[in-house]
Amino acid sequence: MTETKYVAGAGGGGGKGGGGGGTPTEADDTLQSIQFANVLDLISEGEIQGLDDGNKSIFLDSTPVQNADGSNNFSGYSVTTRNGTQAQNHIPGDFASTQVERAVNVEVTNSTPVTRSVLASEVDRLRVTLTIPGLQKVEDDGDIVGHSVQIKIQIQYNGGGFNDVITDTISGKSSNRYQRDYMVNLTSSTNVQVRMVRVSADETSSKIASTTVFQSYTEIIEEKFSYPNSALVALRFDSREFSSIPSRKYLIRGIKIKIPSNATVDTTTHLGRITYSGIWDGTFQAATWTNDPAWCLYDLLTDSRYGCSVPESSLDKYDFFSVSQYCNALVDNGKGGQEPRFSLNMLINTRAEVYNVIQEMTAIFRGIAYYGAGSLVLNQDRPTDSTYALGPSNVIDGNFEYSGTAQKARHTVATVAYQNYDTQGDTEYEYVEDHEAVAKYGIINKNIKAIGCYSQGQAHRIGKWTLLSEQNLTETCQFAVGIDSGIILRPGHVIDIADPVRSGVRRSGRVRSATTTQVVVDNSTNLAVSTASSTNDPKLSVMLASGIAETRSIPAGGIQPQANGTATIDVTTAFGQAPTAGSVFLVQTSDIQSQQFRVISVAESEEGVYGVSAAAYNATIYDAIESDNELTDRDITNLSAVPNQVDTIVSEEFLYETGQGVFVGTSISWQHDRINISEFRVQYRIDDDNFETLVTSSPSVTIRDIRAGTLQVQVQARNYLNRGSIISIESFSIQGKTAPPQLDTSETLSGGAANPNYITFDMIPVNGQAKLTWRQSLDLDVRNGGHVRLRHSPNTSNVTWSNSTSISEEIAGSATEAYADLKSGTYSMKFIDSGGRESVNFALIEYTKPELESTEEVSALSATEDTAFSGTKTNLSVDGVDQELEMAANGSALHTTGEYAFSGNPYTLTHVGSLRLESTLRARSYFPATDLIDDAIDFDAIPDFDGTTPTTCDVKLYVRTTELAPPGGGYVDANFTSWRHFNNAEIKCRAFELKAEFETGDDTAQISVDQLRVKALMPYRSLSGAVTTSTSADVSVAFGTGNQFYVDPSVGIIFNAVNTGEFYKIVNLSSTGFDVSVYASNGTTRLARTVRWNAVGHGKG
Secondary structure, X not given: OOOEEOOOOOOOOOOOOOOOOOOOXXXXXXXXXXXXXXXXXXXEEOOEEEEOEOEOOEEEOOEEOEOOOOOEOOXXXXXXXXXXXXXXXXXXXXXXXXXXXXXXXXXEOOXXXXXXXXXXXXXXXXXXXXXXXXXXXXXOOOOEEOEEEEEEEEEEEOOOOEEEEEEEEEEEOEOOOEEEEEEEEOOOOOOEEEEEEEOOOOOOOOOEEOOEEEEEEEEEEEOOOOOOOEEEEEEEEEHHHOOOOOOEEEOEEEEEEOOEOXXXXXXXXXXXXXXXXXXXXXXXXXXXXXXXXXXXXXXXXXXXXXXXXXXXXXXXHHHHHHHHHHHHOEEEOOOOOEEEOOOOOOOOOOOOOHHHHHHHHHHHOOEEEEEEOOEEEEEEOOOOOOXXXXXXXXXXXXXXXXXXXXXXXXOOEEEEEEEEHHHOOEEEEEEEEOHXXXXXXXXXXXXXXXXXXXXXXXXXXXXXXXXXXXXXXXXXXXXXXXXXXXXXXXXXOEEEEOOHHHHOOOOEEEEEEEOOOEEEEOOOOOOOHHHOOOOOOOEEEEEOOOOOEEEEEOOXXXXXXXXXXXXXXXXXXXXXXXXXXXXXXXXXOOOOOOEEEEXXXXXXXXXXXXXXXXXXXXXXXXXXXXXXXXXXXXXXXXXXXXXXXXXXXXXXXXXXXXXXXEEEEEEEEEEOOOOOOOEEEEEEEEOOOOOEEEEEOOOEEEEEEEOOEEEEEEEEEEOOOOOEOOOEEEEEEEOHHHOOOOOEOOOEOOOOOEOOOEOOEEEEEEOOEEEEEEOOOOOHHHHOOOEEEEEEEOOOOOXXXXXXXXXXXXXXXXXXEEEEEOOOEEEEEEEEOOOOOEOOOOEEEEEOOXXXXXXXXXXXXXXXXXXOOOOEEEOEEEEOOOOEEXXXXXXXXXXXXXXXXXXXXXXXXXXXXXXXXXXXXXXXXXXXXXXXXXXXXXXXXXXXXXXXXXXOOEEEEEEEEEOOOOOOOOOOHHHOOOOEEEOEEEEEEEEEEEEEEEEOOOOOOEEEEEEEEEEEEEEEEEEEEXXXXXXXXXXXXXXXXXXXXXXXXXXXXXXXXXXXXXXXEEEOOOOOEEEEEEEOOOOOOEEOOEEEEEEEEEOOO
C-alpha cells in the first residue's frame, strides 16, 4: 500500500541525537464511486440459434468476457440475451425506460431518517443515491484510516408501515465525495414512500467523518419493449473496466431456417454442416441454424419479412437440395483435416438490390441464378454430365466461333481476403500461387474478396479455382441454333460439341431412324468400321424426345456404313427410349472426343434464332482444386496434318486519334481455307527492329502505334498440335504520317457515283472580302496539328500551285473557313499535315472582281515593277531573256531567300490620306533545266529529277506606312511601321513603301516573277468655282479647309476671250489650290477676266 507522509511537528529540545516521535501515515482511499454502462445491441433478424458458447462468445475490445475455463476477464457485468422470437419478453433494466430524478440532498442521522414520497404513478423501480462527503478516521497517533457506516433503505406502501428492502454497510476510506446507488424494485406503484435510515450511531468526534446524505432518488418506469423478431444482447458493465464504451463482437449461430426433413445439422465436429439420410420427400422440418449456403439462399428468397418474398412455388427446391449436397461434401482443409466444401457465414447489414445480393450469395458456392420460364433457376459450377449434343447439323450455318482471353487477363497468383474466427472476424489473406504460370509469365496478382468465408481452406480453394480457370479454361464458343435447341439449352448446361473444323473428321449428324438398340444415321463419312474398335472406346450420344442426351457404348464393329451413304450404329445397352428421327447424334472415341463447354447465356437474337455463348469446361479441374490432381485435357482432334499456307496477305493503313495525339496503325488480313486450324501466328517488324508476335484465331490482326517504314509481316497457320504451315512473308511500305494528306477534287467516281472523299472549295464575296470555305480534311494529322494553306494567282487559267502566292497566314487544320482579300484571279488551297507535308492536289476557284466606279487608280502612287525590276534586289537577279525577277545564284546552287524593294519607294501623298492597294503578282516555280544528275553536289538532298515542280516556293508582298511629313533628310526606317504582309490592303498614311520577299526552302528550286504590280486606288471627285483675274499679279484660288486633295488635282479653266490670242496660265498647283492669270496674246500683259475653274482629283482632306 502506498502511503502519504505528513510532518506532524518539530522535534523538541535538543542535543545530539534528539528528536520527535514517529511520523503519522494516511491510508489510501479504498472507496470509489462506480458508474455502469448499459448497451443494447441488435445483432440479427430473429429467430437465431443464439450465442455460440454463452459469455465465451462475447468479446469486449476483442477480449472474451469469459475464458474457456469459465473464469471471467471482467467484473461487475451482466448479460441478457433475446434470440428474436415473435413472443419474446422484454429485457428488464435501464435499457428502455423513462427516468425522473428527484433531488433530496438531506443529511440522514441516526435519530432522523429521511422520507420521500414517490410522485409518479406506475413506477417500476427506484434508484436511491447515497452520498458520503468523506469516510475516514484519525487515530490517536495521527494515522488516518478507513471507517464504516451502516444504512438501511425502507419502503412503505399505502401507509402500511416501512419494511427494510436494503441493508448495507459501507466500509473503507474515502477522503473525497463518495456516492453509491441502490436499485429497489417496487411491488406496487400506489402511495409509495421511500426512507433512508442511518443504523450507525452519529459521530461525536471531529476525528471521524461518516456523514450520510440522502442525495436523490430516481423514479424508473420501464417501457418493456420486446423487439419481436430481433435478436438482442443487453450488456451492463462497470465503467472502471473501460475508459470508453468498448467495441463489441458476438460469435453467434445465426438465423434459423427451414431445412429438408431428412437433414441433420452437425453441432459438434463441423458446426452448421448438413448431412442427409435416405431419400428426401420434399418436405421441411422445423427451422434450425445451419451454415449451408443453398438453404440460406432459399430462406432469403422466400422470407416475406426480411427476404425477397419469392413464392416457393416459383423455386425448384430440388435444385437447392442438389446444390446443398455438393456444398456439404467433406474435402481436405489443407491442414490434415476435412471441412465442408462451401460454408456460408455472412452478415447482411445494408440495403442492396435483390439481384446483387443473390449474385453475391450464389458466388459463394460457384453458382448462378437466373429467371427462366417464370421461375428462378439455380445452377452450380460442379462436375456435370453433358446434357446436349451439338454439331454442324443443328447449328445455324454449321459454324462455331471461338475466342480466347488475353494473356494479361490470366492471373498467376491470387490474394484471397477472408475472415477468421480466431481474430473475431478480422480480415486475413490467403496467398495462392500457380507456380508454373509464375515461372512462365511472372507474378500477375488478382485480389479476391471471399464473401461469407471464415475458412482458410475454403479461401485457398477459391484462389486455386480462379487461377486454374483463368489459365486453363480460356476459351469461349459462340454459335446460333434454331428454336428446337434454343428452348432446351439453359445457362449452366454442359454440352458436347462435335466441330469437324477442329476435330478434322465428321462425327455428328442427324438420325434417320432408330430403335432403342440401333440407330441409322444420315451419313457414313468418317464413320468407318475401324472407328468402333476394341481399343478406342467408341460411344454414341443421341438426343431423346425429352431433349436430354443419352450416351451408350458401341461394340467393336458396331458401325456399319451402308451402300446408300448412311450408316447403322449398334449400342451395347438399350437407350431409355428410341431416339427421334431427325434428332442429333454424336460419335466420340478415346482418340477423338467431343469438345465440352458450359452454357453461359442463351438469347433470342431474331425470331426462331437463338444465340448461345459457352465457356470451356473440364471435368478434371475440380479434383485438381481439391486433391491437387493433374488437370487432363480431352483429345478432341486427329489434326496431325500441317495446315495449308496462308496467301493474299494485304495491309490497310490508317491513322487514329488517342487523346491529343495522332498515331499510325494498319490492318493485316489474309486468306486461308481454315482447315486443321487452331490459330494464326503473326510476326511483324518495322525496318530492322525486333519481331513482335501476335496470336489470333481469325484471319486478321490490327497493329497500332507504328512508325513509317517497311513493314515485314510473317503469317503461319498452326493446328491444335502446334504444328505450323509454311510461313508466308509479305512486306509493305508504311507511309504513316509521312504520306501527303488527301485532297480529292473529283466530285464523282469513275462509275458516276458520288465521291465520298470529295473536298469542296468555295468562295463568296462578303463585305469587300473573300469568304473561303472548304470541307474539313479527312486526314487526322491535318485536323490535329496540321494547317490549311491558301494561295492566289491573278490568272484565271493555267493556274498551278507553283505560280500562285500566299494570301494569308497558315490556318489551323481543323478550320473550314477563312477570310482573304477580294481580288480577281484564282484562289487555291492545300492541306498540310502535322509533319509539314502538303497534299499533292490542290483545290481552286476562279473569281473576276467587278470594276468599282467610286475609285480609280492614282498613277503617281502605283507601281509597275515588271519588266525592268529596277528596285533594290537582295539575293535576286533579273533574267535578261525572260525578263523575270528570280533567285540569284549562290555558288553552284541558288539562294533560298531573297528580297525586292520597289523602285518607287517611298510613295508620298501631300498629306495623310486613305487609299486601297491592289496587287498583281504572277510567279512560277520550277527546278532549273541545268539541274542534271552530274551537276548535283548532294544527290540525296534533291527531292526529284522527274520534272515535278517544287511546292515550297512562295513570294509574299509587304507594306509599311508612316503618317509623318517627309523629313528634311528624307525618310528613314525608324519613321515607318513594321512590315505587314498583304495581298490587297486599305491603308491610311502620308507615305508608304513596298517590298516582296522570296522563299524556296530548297537551293535547287527556282521561283520567277514576271508580273509585279501594285495599283493605288483612291476615291475621286471634282471641285469648281469662279474668279476674276488681275492685271497686276496672279490670283490665288484656294480649295478651302476640308476640300484639299490627297495629291495634286487636274484643273481646267473656261473664260470668254475678248481679243484673239488671249490665254490662261496656272502656276503653283497643289492639293490645296493654285494661282491663275489671263494674258493677252503678247504673253506679258495680264488681263482682268472672269474665269470658271474645275479641279478633278483624288481624296478629300
